[in-house]
Amino acid sequence: MSQGLDDIIAAETRLSSVDGAHGILVVKGFSLDQIAGQKSFEDVAWLLFGGLFDDLPDARTFAAQLGHDRSEVFDLVRYIDDGILALPPMDGVRAIMARIADGEDLATATRLLAAPAVLLPAFLRLREGQPPLAPDPRRGHAADMLHMLNGQVAGPETVGALDTYLVTVADHGLNASTFAARVVASTWSGLTSSVLAGFAALKGPLHGGAPGPIIAMLDGIATPDNAEAWIEAALARGDRLMGFGHRIYKVRDPRADALKAAVRRMAKGSNLLPGRLKLAEAVEQAALEILHRHKPDRPLDVNVEFYTALLLEALGFPPDAFTAVFATGRTAGWLAHAREQRLTGRLIRPQSSYVGPEPAAAA
Ligand code: CMC
Numbered sequence: 001m002s003q004g005l006d007d008i009i010a011a012e013t014r015l016s017s018v019d020g021a022h023g024i025l026v027v028k029g030f031s032l033d034q035i036a037g038q039k040s041f042e043d044v045a046w047l048l049f050g051g052l053f054d055d056l057p058d059a060r061t062f063a064a065q066l067g068h069d070r071s072e073v074f075d076l077v078r079y080i081d082d083g084i085l086a087l088p089p090m091d092g093v094r095a096i097m098a099r100i101a102d103g104e105d106l107a108t109a110t111r112l113l114a115a116p117a118v119l120l121p122a123f124l125r126l127r128e129g130q131p132p133l134a135p136d137p138r139r140g141h142a143a144d145m146l147h148m149l150n151g152q153v154a155g156p157e158t159v160g161a162l163d164t165y166l167v168t169v170a171d172h173g174l175n176a177s178t179f180a181a182r183v184v185a186s187t188w189s190g191l192t193s194s195v196l197a198g199f200a201a202l203k204g205p206l207h208g209g210a211p212g213p214i215i216a217m218l219d220g221i222a223t224p225d226n227a228e229a230w231i232e233a234a235l236a237r238g239d240r241l242m243g244f245g246h247r248i249y250k251v252r253d254p255r256a257d258a259l260k261a262a263v264r265r266m267a268k269g270s271n272l273l274p275g276r277l278k279l280a281e282a283v284e285q286a287a288l289e290i291l292h293r294h295k296p297d298r299p300l301d302v303n304v305e306f307y308t309a310l311l312l313e314a315l316g317f318p319p320d321a322f323t324a325v326f327a328t329g330r331t332a333g334w335l336a337h338a339r340e341q342r343l344t345g346r347l348i349r350p351q352s353s354y355v356g357p358e359p360a361a362a363a
Helices: 041-049 059-079 089-097 106-127 141-150 156-168 176-185 191-202 211-221 224-236 254-267 273-294 304-314 319-344
Strands: 016-019 024-027
Touching: 024 041, 024 254, 041 059, 041 106, 041 141, 041 156, 041 319, 059 089, 059 106, 059 141, 089 106, 089 191, 089 319, 106 141, 106 191, 106 319, 141 156, 156 254, 156 304, 156 319, 176 191, 176 319, 191 319, 211 224, 211 273, 211 304, 211 319, 224 273, 254 273, 254 304, 273 304, 304 319
Parallel strands: none
Antiparallel strands: 016 024
């Protein structure tokens, strides 16, 4: 029995591989640095979907279909009422996505892929009392999402930063939310159910919920010379430092460097970002030293979430929406894994070890 299923291989996949000892992520035969900042999100989603849908068209047609589906799912924005707006963005977007009919076909998959990119900006604008902005299918996925969020045509560095982010988080082996999506797929429930399971599993702070609190940590620390005392106090309280540690990576998470590079590129044209980046680098350095001192036997390095926080903040997303942006990218991986699992036809049904009381013996 393995409490966290550590080291258990529970699926065979052609989608991505995570080499935790060497810090290498491979997605469909490409290393992360060959796709992050190099390919668009729609191209990576198309790559992931390859071989999983009989009617998958060429990459251009697929990207056009995704744009068309952004316009179609905009119709769902009318269901974002006050009750939905009172929820955290992750839960609000999930609730509206539940209106998409379950299915196994490519049309269902592209609708689900399009939905968070449209629903999240609409949710955030409505929450601020602003009218939602309709998508423009001619834009790229990242550019359109930013336009729907900010109402401005974003520059290439900004669009590139969001595209890099969405690609970087699109797939990552058998992480908790992908496993949840595969378990649901294995019961033949359908793609909507699998994606909703992915949303549910992603939102916890041990998985995709960490970057919001990272902003709170940076704000709490405020200046580089406060980092050490703040971190020591947090660890003394028994807190975990968000953005550090990983179940699989025993070295630096390669996604952190891809995102840090994107933040650096954005910082060149920004007045505020260089200061924020300097603070983050000081916090990272202090955290690594202190974690090493506290846990000399457990390599704890920076993970994807740390620079995610900086990048998404600079793009104008509020911290409580960061996990939903993560979900916007990871939906590609959930859909591909759900299809891959479904095509095996095999139900995932492990066993548990009973440690409860035995029935009383009959008198
Ligand atoms: N800060 C302080 N202590 C830590 C941290 C941390 N970030 N991460 C692990 N530890 C400690 C942990 O408390 C444990 O100590 P002890 O043995 O005294 O109980 C020891 O290191 C070993 O940790 P573990 O629980 O075996 O590690 P895990 O593989 O279960 O946890 C993790 C991985 C990501 C849940 C954990 O490192 C963590 O909670 N990190 C903070 C939250 C975070 O950044 N989450 C985002 C993860 S990356 C996104 C993704 O790919 O899903």
